[in-house]
Amino acid sequence: REPGSLLLLELKVMSALPASSTNHSSSFFHIPFILLLVYAGLLLHGELFLTEGAFERDGFYHARYAQMLPERGLSRSFPWMQFSTWKDAFCDKDFLYHVYLAPFCRDAHEPLAGAKMATLVLVLILLTLFYVVLLKLDAPWPLFWTILLVFGSGLFLNRMLMIRSHVLSSSLMVVGIYFILRQNFWMCFGCAFVYAWSYSFAPALLMTALAAEVGRAIAKRSASSPEEKTKASNFRAAIAIGGKWECLRTPLA
Numbered sequence: 215r216e217p218g219s220l221l222l223l224e225l226k227v228m229s230a231l232p233a234s235s236t237n238h239s240s241s242f243f244h245i246p247f248i249l250l251l252v253y254a255g256l257l258l259h260g261e262l263f264l265t266e267g268a269f270e271r272d273g274f275y276h277a278r279y280a281q282m283l284p285e286r287g288l289s290r291s292f293p294w295m296q297f298s299t300w301k302d303a304f305c306d307k308d309f310l311y312h313v314y315l316a317p318f319c320r321d322a323h324e325p326l327a328g329a330k331m332a333t334l335v336l337v338l339i340l341l342t343l344f345y346v347v348l349l350k351l352d353a354p355w356p357l358f359w360t361i362l363l364v365f366g367s368g369l370f371l372n373r374m375l376m377i378r379s380h381v382l383s384s385s386l387m388v389v390g391i392y393f394i395l396r397q398n399f400w401m402c403f404g405c406a407f408v409y410a411w412s413y414s415f416a417p418a419l420l421m422t423a424l425a426a427e428v429g430r431a432i433a434k435r436s437a438s439s440p441e442e443k444t445k446a447s448n449f450r451a452a453i454a455i456g457g458k459w460e461c462l463r464t465p466l467a
Contacts, residue, residue, distance in 0.1 A: 246357055247345055254364050255338055262330045262375055273377030276308070277329035280315030281322060308379035310412040329377045337374045340385045347392045383413035390419045394426045 268274060279292075292304040306312060318332035319325035344363055348356035363370070374381055386409045393401040402423065410416035 247360065250357070250361060250364065251338060251341060254341060255334065258334055258337055258371075258375065261371075262334055263327075266326075268326060268330075268377055270376050270378070273329060274326065276312065276315060276377050276379070277319050277325040279306070280312045280329065281319040281325035283312050283316045307414040308412060310408060311379035311382045314382060326377075333375065333377050333381055336381045336385065340374070340381070340388065343385055343388045347388055350392065351395065379413045383409060383415075383418070386412060387419065387422070391422060391426075394423050 288306065288309070290304060292300060295301050295304060314336075315329055315332050318328035321328060341360060341364065345356055345360045348359060353359065374384070386405060390402065390405040390409065393405060402419075406416075406419045409419050
């Protein structure tokens with residue numbers, strides 16, 4: 215297909231989706247989402263606290279380090295890492311994640327339970343951000359996509375129940391994608407700064423922005439009217455972001 219005809223097909227698909235004419239400010243509009251959030255919270259709480267331990271070993275480290283953070287601060291040593299590359303060159307690669315965990319992990323005897331609760335709160339924040347961003351972008355059926363996010367993948371839930379920094383980075387990525395699509399430079403900058411101090415794979419947000427800009431550049435070359443350019447650039451930017459993460463999903467996992 216020629217670029218123009220492909221763009222026309224994309225715009226037809228987009229125009230076929232129902233317009234977001236619902237009054238989002240209605241006090242009853244968000245009740246189904248609130249019920250979904252309560253149900254997901256109860257379900258995930260049961261999974262997290264099914265045992266006293268954690269089903270992956272990193273959680274014990276993060277919980278204990280967060281409990282020790284107020285007394286250690288930005289320490290450059292961690293003597294417990296005797297069999298790691300961090301033995302002689304330690305750094306807290308998830309600093310802001312540990313700052314977030316610290317208030318939940320004040321029990322010096324066993325901080326793991328607090329870290330589990332902090333993880334549950336993070337997952338619920340992620341779902342809320344996902345839903346709100348869909349509303350802000352006037353996406354059709356925001357509740358449906360949020361339900362699909364909760365129940366569509368056992369692997370996703372497994373990853374989200376880990377006491378690890380990627381749970382926080384997922385929320386930051388949702389926010390970052392919103393500002394990327396809105397082309398808000400300073401908010402992207404602020405989100406990227408927090409992301410880099412919260413998660414070890416700092417280039418992720420930059421790669422997402424680059425993928426979005428590639429999508430926009432392709433769209434602007436083939437669109438004719440300003441309205442088509444806006445719709446097509448956001449559409450292709452979103453596709454580029456999704457395609458980039460689909461390519462990276464397996465090796466990063």
